[in-house]
Amino acid sequence: MLEQKSPHSLPLSEALTIAAQAISEVMSGRSLTEVLEQLDAHERPIVQSLSFDALRKWVRSHELIKQYVPKTPPPEVDHLLSVAIALFVHDGSEGKGYATHTIVDQAVRACGEYDKTMYAKGLVNAVLRKVSLALQPPQDKPHYPADPIPMYAPAWWRANLKRSYPKVWQSILFAQAKRAPLILRVNQKQYSRVQYQSLLSEAGIASAAIESIAGIHLPSALLITNPVPVSELPGFYSGSVSVQDAGAQIAATLLNPQPGDLVLDACAAPGGKTAHLLELADCQMVALELDGERLGKIGGNLDRLRLHSDKVKVLRGDASKALWWDGTLFDKILLDAPCSASGIVSRHPDIPFLRREADIKSLQLKQREILTQAWKLLKSEGLLLYVTCSLFPEEGEDQAAWFAQQHSNAVRLGAPGQLLPTETNDGFYYALFKKNGP
Template identity: 40%
Template sequence: MTDSPVKAPGTAPGLSVLLQHTAEAVRQVQQGRSLAEGLPDVPAPLRPAVQALTFHALRHLGLARALVDRLADRSPEPVVQALLVAAVALLVAPADGVRYAPHTVVNQAVEAARQQRRLQRQAGFINACLRRLLREQTDLMAEVADDPPARHHHPRWWIDRVRRDHPQDWAAVLQASQEPGPMTLRVNRRRIDRSAYALRLAEAGMASLPTGEDGLVLARPCAVDSLPGWTDGLVSVQDAAAQMAAGLLLQGQDWGPQHRVLDACAAPGGKTAHLLERADVQVLALDADADRARRIGDTLQRLQLQARAQVKVADAADTAAWWDGQPFDAILLDAPCTASGIVRRHPDVRWLRREADVAALAAQQRRLLEALWPLLRPGGRLLYATCSVFRAEGEDQVQAFLARHTDARQHPSAGHLLPGAGRPVGQFNDNPPGGHDGFFYARLDKPAA
C-alpha cells in the first residue's frame, strides 16, 4: 500500500461518505483486522481517498484516542469511537495535501453519523464532542502531552521496546514511522540500464534520484501501471532497504548456473526476482501460503524471469517435505517478523501487533534458522533478514544462533537499519532520498570443510 492523495473539499464524494468508510476501517483495525483485508471492501472509486484518510487516522491514533477519552463522559461504542477518532485526527493534525476547515470536519462527521441508521442517535453526541475539542483544544492537548502513546503515536509497549533497543535513536525511529515512505523503484538490469530508465522517467515527467545499485526514488508516487515499461518488466517497486538483500547475499563471488540458491520465505517475489536479475543462478523460491506463492510466479512472469526459478508451496522449516537432499550454495531467509520497520508504509501494524507477538515470531525465526542451516553446503552463506527494528528479531537472534553453532561465522553486513533519515546502525551508510524502511541483515557463512 502507498499513500494516496485526498480529494479536496467540494469534489465528489463528500467528506461525510469518506469518513464513514474511514471510521469502519479504523474500527476493524482496532478489532484486529488489517487494512490489507479491510480496504478491498471499500468501493473502488472511494478507495484511494479512504486509504489516505485511514492512514492519517492510524498515524495519529494514539493522540486521537487520548483526546476522545477526555471528550466523552462515557466510553463510546467502537463504531462511534472510530468516527470520532477519524474526525479528531483531521482536526488536530491536518492531512497532507488538503486542509479541511474545522467546521467542515465537524459538520461532515455529524452528517456521517446521520447517514447511518445505527449512528443516527449518536449525531448529537458526536457534535458535542467535536465542538468541545474546537473550544478547548489547547487545554486538552496539554493534558495528553505527557501520555507516551499520544505523544509518539505508538502503543506504550512498542515505545518502551524501541527505547530499550535503540537508546540513542528511539525518538527518531518512532517519528520516521509517521512520515509516508517514498516510492522507490528497482530497475531490472537485465532489461535496461538504470540511467536509461531514469531518462525514460524524465521524458514521462517523473523526476527521480538514484539510490543503491539498482534503485530510483521518485519525487512523487504514482500508479504502477503509469510507470514506463511496467508491463514489460523493466522495473519493480521495492524499498531501498529491501533492495540490499541480493547484493549482500551475492557479494564477493562469481555466480553461475551451477549455483543453487534458496529463497526460503519468498512471497511476493521481489527479492527472488532481484537475485535473478543480478546473477545466473538456480533459485528455489518457497512460501507456505499458496496464494502468496502464486504472487511469486506472477512477479517472475512480469519480469520475464519465470524460466529461471522454481516456485514451491511449502513450509521452509519442514525440510523433509520439500528438500531434495542437495545442499544450497546460498540461502536467503527473509523471515516472518513483526514488520516493525515498515510501519510508515503500513500504519496499521503498530496497532495490530501485541507485545507477545515478538517472542512468538522470534521463536519462529529460530525454528527456520535451525532447519535451514544444515541445508547449506560448507563454504556457503545464509543471509538472515527481517523488516524489524526490534533486536529480538535481529542482532539478539543472530548472536544466539552463533552461540549455538560453532560452524557459523558472521560476515560484516548491514545489521540494524533504522527507518527514515535517522542514523543507521552498523556498517550501512547509504541514506537514500526520503530514507529507507527499517530492516536487519546478517550474513552467516559456513566455513569450507
C-alpha cells in the first residue's frame, strides 16, 4: 500500500503542491512567514517543513536539477522539483521517512494541477528517480555522513560575507543551511531553569542548559535535543516558557533592567525581548512598534506569559520620530533595529531570496535615524543597547562606530559586538552605550 498520508493527514501530493506554490510566492517577493500564516492550521506544519527544507537545500537541489534536466524547466516545475528533491538530500536532520517510490509517485500527482501536456509528469518522474538513485547511501554505510550544503545567497551577499569574514565566510553559509535547533527561554517569574528541566524530563523531553554565549551568562536558555511542537512543552500556554534563540537572550541580560526602571523597547514586535525584560524585573515598559499588525503580536505574547500590568504600555509609533513620546526620559532603551536579518537565515531561509543589495543602504539610514532619535530620549547615565540580527558590518560595527563618533556623550561599554551563527545561536550584533551627561 502506498504511504500517501503525511504525518499531518494531508496527502503528500497536496502538501508538495502547496509547498511548491509557497516557494513560487517567495521567488516573487513575499515572505514565507506571511504565506504560511494564510494556510489552514492542518496544512501549516507539513508545508512549513517542506518549504523550509527546499530553501535550505536549494544549492544542492539546483546542482542536481542542472545535472539531470537538459533544459531549464518552467518555474512551477523547478519549484516542485526543489521541494521533492529536498526529501532525498541527506543533511543529517531527516526523519520524514517517506519511501522513495512514495515521493516520486506523490510528486508526479502534484503535477496534475497544471500539467495538461504530461511534460512535467514525465520530467518529474524521470528526474526524481535518477536523483534518488544518485543520493542513495552506500549499502554498507547506511549512516554515512551528511551531505554538507551551503545556504543559497545572492552574489552581492556572498561578496559582503567574503569581504567581512575572509576566513570563515563559507562556514557561515554551511552553518546557516542547517536546521535551527529548538531553544527555549524559561520564564524566571514562574520557574528556575533547573525546575523547568525537571518538568521537561517528566514529560520525556531531553534538554541541556546553555550557560553562556560570548561570555554573557544566560540563566534561562535551554536546548531541546529532539524538537517537539510547542503544544507539548509543559506550561507553554500558561507562559512558563518561550521559544527564543540563545543569541537573542543576550539582549535583556545585557540591559539588566531593575525594578522601577523606565525602559523603552523601541522596535518591539513580536515582543520576545520585551517579555524577557519584564520576566527579569518589575520595570515600567513602553513597547513601541511601527507596524500595526505586528503590534498585536506583542499583546498576545504578554498575555500568554502573564506579563501584562499597568506598568506596561504597548504603543504604535515611529521610533525615528518623537510624536508618540510623553516627554519622560528613559533609564534604559533597547533598540532592536529593523535590519537585513542576514544572521537568522537558518530560522528564516527565505531571507536570502528576498533581500536586494540596495536594501542594506536604506536599512542603514533608517537605523541611524532611529539611533539618533532614541538617544535624545535617554536619561543622563542611562543605557542604550543597539541590536541587529545581521552579519553585515554596515548594520553592526560600522553603525556603532558612526554613532560613537557623532555623540561625544556616548561611552561604549562591554558588549559582544558581532556574533556569528553557531549550533546554539543565530548571528547578532550588540553594542552598548552609556549616556555621559545630558
